[in-house]
Amino acid sequence: MTSHVSRVLAILLAVGCASAALAQQLLINGAGATFPYPIYSKWFDEYHKKFPKISFNYQSIGSGGGIQQITAGTVDFGASDGPMNDKQIQEFKEKRGSNILHFPTVLGADVPVYNIRGVTGQLNFTPEALAGIFLGKITKWNDPAITGPNPGVNLPNAPIVVVHRSEGSGTTYCWTDYLSKISKDWETKVGRGTSVSWPVGLGGKGNEGVSGQVKQVNNTLGYVELVYAVQSKMTYGKVKNSAGEFVAASLEGVTAAAGSVKDMPADFRVSITNPPGKTAYPISTFTWLLVPDKIADPAKKKAIVDFLHWMLTTGQTMTSALDYAPLPKTVVAKEEKAIAKIM
Amino acid sequence: MSAVPSAVDTRPPASSGGAAAFWKRLRAGDEIAIATTFLSAFTVILVTAVLVFELYQKSAISRHAFGWSFLTSTTWDPVAGNFGALPFIYGTLVTTALAMIVGIPLGVGAAIFLAELAPPLLSSALSFLIELLAAVPSVIIGLLGIFVMIPILQQIVPPVQDKLSWIPLFSGPFYGVSLFTAGVVLAIMILPFIISISREVILSVPNDQREGALALGATRWETTWNVVVPYARKGIAGSIFLALARAMGETMAVTMVVGNDPKIAHSLMAPGYSIAAVIANEFAEATGDLYQGALIELGLVLFGVTIIVNGAARLLVMSTEKRGSS
Numbered sequence: 001m002t003s004h005v006s007r008v009l010a011i012l013l014a015v016g017c018a019s020a021a022l023a024q025q026l027l028i029n030g031a032g033a034t035f036p037y038p039i040y041s042k043w044f045d046e047y048h049k050k051f052p053k054i055s056f057n058y059q060s061i062g063s064g065g066g067i068q069q070i071t072a073g074t075v076d077f078g079a080s081d082g083p084m085n086d087k088q089i090q091e092f093k094e095k096r097g098s099n100i101l102h103f104p105t106v107l108g109a110d111v112p113v114y115n116i117r118g119v120t121g122q123l124n125f126t127p128e129a130l131a132g133i134f135l136g137k138i139t140k141w142n143d144p145a146i147t148g149p150n151p152g153v154n155l156p157n158a159p160i161v162v163v164h165r166s167e168g169s170g171t172t173y174c175w176t177d178y179l180s181k182i183s184k185d186w187e188t189k190v191g192r193g194t195s196v197s198w199p200v201g202l203g204g205k206g207n208e209g210v211s212g213q214v215k216q217v218n219n220t221l222g223y224v225e226l227v228y229a230v231q232s233k234m235t236y237g238k239v240k241n242s243a244g245e246f247v248a249a250s251l252e253g254v255t256a257a258a259g260s261v262k263d264m265p266a267d268f269r270v271s272i273t274n275p276p277g278k279t280a281y282p283i284s285t286f287t288w289l290l291v292p293d294k295i296a297d298p299a300k301k302k303a304i305v306d307f308l309h310w311m312l313t314t315g316q317t318m319t320s321a322l323d324y325a326p327l328p329k330t331v332v333a334k335e336e337k338a339i340a341k342i343m
Numbered sequence: 344m345s346a347v348p349s350a351v352d353t354r355p356p357a358s359s360g361g362a363a364a365f366w367k368r369l370r371a372g373d374e375i376a377i378a379t380t381f382l383s384a385f386t387v388i389l390v391t392a393v394l395v396f397e398l399y400q401k402s403a404i405s406r407h408a409f410g411w412s413f414l415t416s417t418t419w420d421p422v423a424g425n426f427g428a429l430p431f432i433y434g435t436l437v438t439t440a441l442a443m444i445v446g447i448p449l450g451v452g453a454a455i456f457l458a459e460l461a462p463p464l465l466s467s468a469l470s471f472l473i474e475l476l477a478a479v480p481s482v483i484i485g486l487l488g489i490f491v492m493i494p495i496l497q498q499i500v501p502p503v504q505d506k507l508s509w510i511p512l513f514s515g516p517f518y519g520v521s522l523f524t525a526g527v528v529l530a531i532m533i534l535p536f537i538i539s540i541s542r543e544v545i546l547s548v549p550n551d552q553r554e555g556a557l558a559l560g561a562t563r564w565e566t567t568w569n570v571v572v573p574y575a576r577k578g579i580a581g582s583i584f585l586a587l588a589r590a591m592g593e594t595m596a597v598t599m600v601v602g603n604d605p606k607i608a609h610s611l612m613a614p615g616y617s618i619a620a621v622i623a624n625e626f627a628e629a630t631g632d633l634y635q636g637a638l639i640e641l642g643l644v645l646f647g648v649t650i651i652v653n654g655a656a657r658l659l660v661m662s663t664e665k666r667g668s669s
Contacts, residue, residue, distance in 0.1 A: 064629055161518060168624070168628025190422065192422065194630070195625050197419060198604075202518060202604055203602060203603025209489075212490070213520065216497070
């Protein structure tokens, strides 16, 4: 009888302790970009294991949604594949009465993928060829702009079927940002954005939609995330960088691109497409965490600051396993200083 | 109302019965039944009204910027902030029309077979399977479209196109994704609605109708086609209206196979875009009030288009009914 009572007591005690622990739990909410979601969830999970009292809830609803929610104050941090523009920052200041800080977390890259019957190797693409194809000016695979850098490859006299992302995405922002930088024509006619008015091509939903379309239709050319191309073992083309070298996208090449940016602005809002440097891969981008510089709750503030430090040190060692390029050391050092701006 | 003389008013004065009469009526259940069912109906109407109101209000910025030209413009340029709905309206109407053309004969045919001609055991087994089809998530149907249907269509369509390329509707290169593909996928999605509702309606036709026709010497098929189906016509039409609304609003499966290209193509084999698909694709990343407003206005446009098409379909059914009864 007594053992029965003591067992009940023990259970009650355990439940009590658990609920007390839950009460002390600090939940930090975030929302935004889908591209870094795998590495973010890994980070949040590892961090929670190390500091069980702190847990993160991250909703990968898209960069636009992340910017909206942090501006509306419904989350503690946002995340975006493209930096907030001046107008958005102004709106944030007006609504929240504080500034927004951008913290680069990892790097991503876009690669051209294609499917041409009989062509198995890595094709070389010049910036002019890519811009021409996506503008609809280069329409055949055997155009001299494509055959020129690919001697010995038998490219067919067939129309190029262009495939792009149909939904708004950071991947598209990176791709169109690159095209805008290397082609005046593209910049004036189409421009950069998470979704644009495409002169030619079919829209596939998501990386899987684009790659599915490319795989199923002959003579197609599309673009996908490097992570996605590597994990789904697709052949992707090399792209000529501003130093004149044809570079295949790799984690090292992407980190090199970020490291070669000469004047990193203090707010890290910088596009790293088409950077200088012989080894730099030209179509890559940072992805950012968006954190307000004033956090009222001291516990939350401490947790976010601690997490940012951890992300820049331990966190960076976990990126390569998930095919994300880590930040260059120069950027990490600069970010460590920027964290002090959070008050 | 004051013109009506009080002597004509046959209603009992409100105070005459008093509380006792009220409780008596209440106990009889009528008042409760009326109140609860009215509340149910009113809730649905309220939700719809709030929806339209919200769409109207949230799209104000876009409505003021573009006016009626939003409906006729063919540009959709998020970078420049220039928005027009016409290619999406076109795509929605074309894919829905294709779905109905393929879906109605197949669906009604299957329903007639299952209800009238098939052995009962086979009928209930098949009906169960068809109702399962309605529960398949649309993203799965879309994936089946990409990985199963498109490769098959790529084998079938080009040879047929070679023979029919003089018809503008079948001209141009076929990439797999197209208005046609989306129409076929939609037809598959609406089939369970048409079949299961139409089957129930046909089953509920009173047996006297069949016996009467058979007694007059009609064959089994004549009975079905000339007596049972006309009797069930209203219910069958109802199933088609439901399917129509479903086809117009379908999002995920369409966007996966339609090609997502906002152009007005004359060929069914060309890629297109639909209203629901563009909203789903672009809303999450739409930054800027005008962009969001334009997407919300597209929602309003879809609502309007659905009302117009549904209304037209109802008028069509009413006109055939009159002809049938005369």
